[in-house]
Structure formats: C-alpha cells, structure tokens
Amino acid sequence: MELTLWTYEGPPHVGAMRIAASMKGVHYVLHAPQGDTYADLLFTMIERRGERPPVTYTTFQARDLGGDTAELVKRHIKEAVERFEPKALLVGESCTAELIQDQPGSLAQGMGLNLPIVNLELPAYSKKENWGASETLYQLVRGLLKEKIASETKHLPSAWKTEGRRPRVNILGPSLLGFRCRDDVLEIQKLLGENGIDINIVAPLGATPADLIRVPNADINICLYPEIAESTCNWLERNFGIPFSRTVPIGVNATQNFLKEVRELLGMPVPNHEEEHLSRLTWYSKSVDSNYLTGKRVFIFGDGTHAIAAAKIAKEELGFEVVGLGTYSREMARPVRTAAKELGIEALITNNYLEVEAAMTEAAPELVLGTQMERHSAKRLGIPCAVISTPMHVQDVPARYSPQMGWEGANVIFDDWVHPLMMGLEEHLIGMFRHDFEFVDGHQSHLGHQGGLSNHEQKQSIEESQHNNDSDTSSDSLIWTSEGKAELAKVPFFVRGKVRRNTEKYARQAGCRNIDSETLLDAKAHFRK
C-alpha cells in the first residue's frame, strides 16, 4: 500500500484511452464501475477536445455484481459496435473490473463480431498510464499485423534506392495527452520532408487501423517517444526486420544526431561536415545578452524523454549547471540514471512530489524545469520555472504552434526556459532599486503575490536556511566576521548566494575559520582562474 497525495501518472487504462482517442476508427469498451468516466474530462477539458473519447464504459454498480456482469459486458460491446461501427475494437477493464475477473476480452472474442478485437490486460495494481499506452499500442499493432509476419520477405531499409522512390518512414509514439505531440509531429514531418524523406504513417495520433496494417511498407521506424512506442518498435524490428531510430530530436544537437541516425539507417549519404541547421537557439545562446545564463543552476524533473533531453540542452547548449535530474517514470529509470551519472549527480526516481520538492529545496537551483507540479513547488520557493513534461495541464496545450522537437522546438525551448529567468533577473532588480525614489511600491511581478520584495526576501531566507544547513552539517564551523559580512552585503544579492558558497568552499580548502573581507577577495581570485 502506498500513500499518495497526488500522482504524476494515471492508471494504465487511461494510457489505453490515450491510444484509442488518438486514433480514428478504434473503439474501446472498458469494463469499469460508475465514476471511472471521469477520465473523459482529461481529453475534453485539459486538451479541449470537441469530441468524446471513443470509450464505452460498462459503469456497473453494486446491484449488477449480484447478477450476471458478463451479460452486461456483452450488451455494452454489442451496442458500442452497432452504434460506433469501429474498424478495430479494444476491450479491457479498469482496476475494479480486474478483481471481478469477467474476462471481457474473451467474452468479446466469443461474440462472433466481424472486426479485429484486441484483448487488453493492463494490470492496474502494478502498472501506470504510460506503460498502459505503450502496451496498448503494441497489442494493437501486433493484433493487426501478426498474420503478416510469415508472408514478409527480408526487409531492406535501403530498398528505396532500387525501387526508384524517396525513402519513407513511420513516425511512432505521438499521442493525445503527450507533451506538445500535436506540434512535434508537424515539425518532424517538415524536417524529414526537407531532407528528402517521406512519411508512411504517423501512429497513434491520427492513424486508422488500416494505417497500422501499412506499417511494414516503411523503410524504417522513428521512435519519437520511447515511453509510448519503444516496445512496438522492438517488436517490429524482431518480426519484420524494420530498424528504428532511437535519438529523440529535442534540442539542436539531438536534432542533428537524429538526422544523422535516420540517414545512416536508410543508407543515405551522411555529410561529414556539421549539419547546417535552422534554429536560432545556438546564436541566441552565444549572443552577449546570454552571458548571464552562464552556470545557472538548474533542477530537472519530468518524464524520462523530456528530462534527459532537457539535461543535455541545459548543459551543452545553454551552458547551465544541472544540479538535479529525475523522473517519475520507473520504465525510464535506467536511462535517466545514466544521464545523471554523466553529469556527476545522482538521479531522483520517485512518484512522490514531496520528495521532489525536498530535493529541489536542497539543490537550491536558479531555474526549475519540471512538470506542472514542480511549477507549483518552485512558485512556493520563489524559483523561476518552465514546464517541460506531462502530466498535462490545460496550459500545456497552447493555442499557438509550439513544438519541443526539431529546429523550431529548440527556438521554443530557448524562449520558454530563458523568459522566466529574464523575469527572474527583473525580480532582483526590483529588489535592488527598491530604495530609489522612482520605485513604486507594490510593483507586481509574474509571480503574483509572491513576487517583488517578498519573493526576494523569501529567496534570501531559503539561501540562509540552506547556508545554516551547510554549516550545521560541516564539522568545521566557519565564522563570518562582521567585516566579512559587511563585504558580502555589498555583493549584488543575485550572486550573493554563489559568492558565499564559493568563499566558504575556499575557506575550508585553505583551512581558515574566520572569513573577513580578505578571505572574500582571496576566494574571488581563487575561483577566477
């Protein structure tokens, strides 16, 4: 039993709903009690969908349990098939129905219906939403293609050369309630098109069951979101010999590596000079205005794909220092741990947002990249934040085009991450100039009631408590002389925390206990080289 006050992921059948709702011509009959229909609002409210997800819930009640629930299931299946006329039917159960063991999938298969039926077994007491989405896509693809396995001849990813056509690929993974999937798909289609590569199908977003049957016509698969599509890509590779790309094109470097990997898999010529690219991120990051971004301490938490990508961009493309990296996704724990190790930190793998908040407080970052929950935690701590990952919130479905992937995605990321910091700097300036007569008291910032002065004070108190913790835990209690303190006070406070940390680090190394103005200057000189 696990005490949960808030959860990053829903149950696995919500993942199955994401696949069904992403596609056309698929219907999902879900054996579930009254109340489980809440999940519809994830699509209709959060994603503002103008149509209901294609799900029929059996909505059984206690009085049905005494009778024949199997009949109830069959009645709903029959009605759903007659009413919605799907081209493929998913049948499964939510947590409660799993306990009753009506086997709705087998019931459906015994009804003599003339359409493909996929029996979904998604263990609700051990698995979560992303796993459920991944398993559903895999079962659906497998169910529709398993009879074609034997008839396939050996797959040649470079067959396009002899067939006199452009290479073509499948884009697998984008789904509803996935972070910016809607726009990522457009961006990647554009990117591939510009590089002479055609799209065979995109799935699950916008695909029909007939599209899935055409999957083997592609030369390679592109696994855009491993959380959703990796198991399907693996199965297609094993059974049809279709290789797949593993690089997720988020960030300039990753987009370049992605193009290189795709070309190599397709047997296309790979230019040996650095890929020319169309993103402004690189130049914006080089421009003099970005100097103040140098070494910003950033804390990252999210799903696996976006967290890892964010860590790479932060370090390699923006010159930040990654002070925390983690994920709520157990399935992605291994790659996240590897990425963290490369950065010299330890990964945080947890589904408990309070643990994430504690780690965030401990790391004292200057920027948080996280989910909507980290945005709330960061707001409480007065730290600027940008959202980089699901779980989805209505704010994560903007009206404008704003992908995360490809060249435009890198532009969007630069803006989304740097703008909160710009305003972060503004916050400091407000504090700095607050004694000037021009300053209007009560200036409101984007942090609302926490902004402005109180934010500055709160931030200082965080730094101070952090500082106190530091000195409590270290045996060599350092003493700031009043002169040292006065000198420290002259340092603009937006770098004061860093100066204090560096000075104390230097003092420990140099073995001096009293910190005065000279120590401060020594430390400054020491860290300059």
Added chain:
Amino acid sequence: MSGVSLLKETGPREVFCGLTSIVWLHRRMPDAFFLVVGSRTCAHLIQSAAGVMIFAEPRFGTAILEERDLAGLADAHEELDRVVNDLLARRPEIRTLFLVGSCPSEVIKLDLARVAERLNGALKGRVRVLNYSGSGIETTFTQGEDGALKALIPLMPPTKETQLLLVGTLANAVEDRLTNLFKRIGIQKVFSFPPRQSTDLPAIGPGTKVLLTQPYLTETARALKDRGAEIIQAPFPLGVEGSQLWMEAAARSFKVKDSLVKETLEPLILRANKALIPYKNQLAGKRIFLLPESQIEIPLARFLQRECGMELVEVGTPYLNREMMQAELELLPNNTQIMEGQHVEKQLDRVRQQQPDLVVCGMGLANPLEAEGISTKWSIELVFSPIHGIDQAADLAELFSRPLHRHDLLNQKQLVHV
C-alpha cells in the same frame, strides 16, 4: 403528487462517483483528513475532478492498493495501519480521519469499519477514525457527502433541547446569512451539520428539527431521525421561492408568527426578485436539458422554470427519492419529463434531437456539446458555488445566463465600420 412523468433508463452512465464530494468536504472541515483506500484510479479521479495542484499538502489522499495487498487481506490491514500511522505522524493537526471505501476496497471486502475500530482503540481519542463508502458501485457524486455525514452522527452528543439543525454543506458566508435570518425570526438555536471543525459537532435529540439544505442526504436524514430528530418537509433553498418556502416551513415548525416571518422576508424577496429581472429576461422561454449528475437537478429545474421562465426539455437525476423530492415535484409543471438513471448515448441522442438552448452536464460532455453548437453549464460548478438562499437567487440565475450571454456575444454580426 403532480402530473410529472417519471421515466427510468439504464445503460452506460456518465457521472462521478461519491469520492468526488471529498473535494468540498475537506474544505468545510479543515481539521479532517480523507484517506481513500483504493487504486491509482481513485487518486487520479479526485485530483482530476478538483484540478488539484495548488496545495502544499492536501487534506486528502489515497492509500493505493498494490498487488500484494490483494494477495492477503491480513497484510492489507497491517499495511493500512502503517499508512495511517505515517500519515498521522506527518500531520499532527488532523483531528478526524475518514477512511473512505472505494470500488476495489468494496469488491475485495476490506472491512474499513473494523480497521476504524482498531485504529480508534490504538489512538485512544487523539484522532477519531471514521469510515464510509464513496465507491462508484454504491454512490454517485454528491452521495459521498451523505455517507460522510452519516458516519459522523454516532459522535454527536445527545440533547433534548429544542433547536434547528441545518444539514448539508453550505458555503460559510451563506451559512452565516441563513443562521442570522433564522435568528431574526426568533429561532435562536441554529446549528449546522457538518460543522466547520470536525470536532465541534452539534448535539442531536428529540427536540431537534432538521432542515435539509441539500437534496442528496437520504441516509443522513434517516439516521438523524433515528436519533429522535424531526425532519421538516420543504422544498430546497434554491431560488427565491424555494428558499422562502424552506424558511417558512421551519418557522411554522417553531410556531413563529406569520407576520414576523412576512415582515422579515418581504424586503429580501422584493430585492431578490428585482435582481433576478435581467437574468429572467435572458432565460425566459429558453429550453433547458439537465443531464443527471449532482442530484440537485430537480430543485434547479423548479427554480429555472418557475422563477426564470425556462422551458424544461428533460430533467435527469442519478436516482430519485420520491419522499425527499415530494415538495419539489409538486411544484413542477404537468408532464415534466423526469428521467431517473441514464443511458448516456440515448440521452445525447435526445439532446441532439431536441436542440435545447442550454444543457447542464458533467465536464466530460461539455466541450463535445459546445463543439456541436449547444451551450452548456457544468454541474460541478453548482456544488462549489454559494447558491443557497433568497439573497443568492440572482447569482444562481447568472450561472445559467452566462453561457447564453457568451453565446450571443460570440455570434454577433461583426461591427460595421462607419
């Protein structure tokens, strides 16, 4: 009973389960914690329904059952003890802990009453542990409050004194206003249940007269009756008329002089009716279709028809308790179509066929209907907003006129440049 048509249908339903009422109950009693014993679905449901992301630590949570809890119930009991002890250690301010049963806990027959009893023994009164079911197999949406209140009743001290007890969660400001009005007509001892502090429970006994503020408290009313209280029959305090009849019923029961009641309420009624006029102008003649969800559909329909002049196409209700609704049903026009239960697909077919001006429905259905050009009002907003009493009648009407007003604004012809 009047000539309403009582119909019934079964099929797929689109309603919340009783767990959803935790969303307002935990706000009413800030010293209580609601621990759902259930699955990840339960946790996800509550946070999705409430849009909860704003709390440092909310006063509700879920003890999520895992595979090994299902394997052996004995272990599940131990596990639950551990979770509760951890929680109480973390949150020493909690005075009352509600263990809330869910669909999975009901199906595996996890006996939460026994767990509560054992924990009460161990905690020795430091925290009171209660249990009720909010499971979807047994309750819909607002019925969760019925269960929670019923669980509190055994803890209410006995009394023989004559007093008025308002039963059902009200917004604090509305509660103050109503209490004050009762005092003005000479009913001095007015208490509320649930109280604002879970430990500050009102007393109950033969002298207690109960006035229900919400129509979904069937079990609570029955249990209060068992403690000797008298339930005052009245329509529910929605709209000017309903609130007036509701207060007058109490006044009669306390033998308050008619003239005093009239004197007190008349200026309020005049003012409220005046405030209603602009909304009435907007709503009169418009056709409304209420889908079942909150259980307050019937009193709302009565208000919208009688005071706002709306035409009732169909009034859905998750379940119908005729005794509880009798006074309301009598006020509805002949041939009003009251539909108990739901077949959501067939009901939506009727919505499309009838093309009403406004549909009251759950959040899962609102945008799809809007996309078809049909204006909607979320029923969940009606349980979160202060809508009770004569003074709130115009605010209540405004909730229904806003979507229509917006529809008009967005469908105006473009401004012509002169």
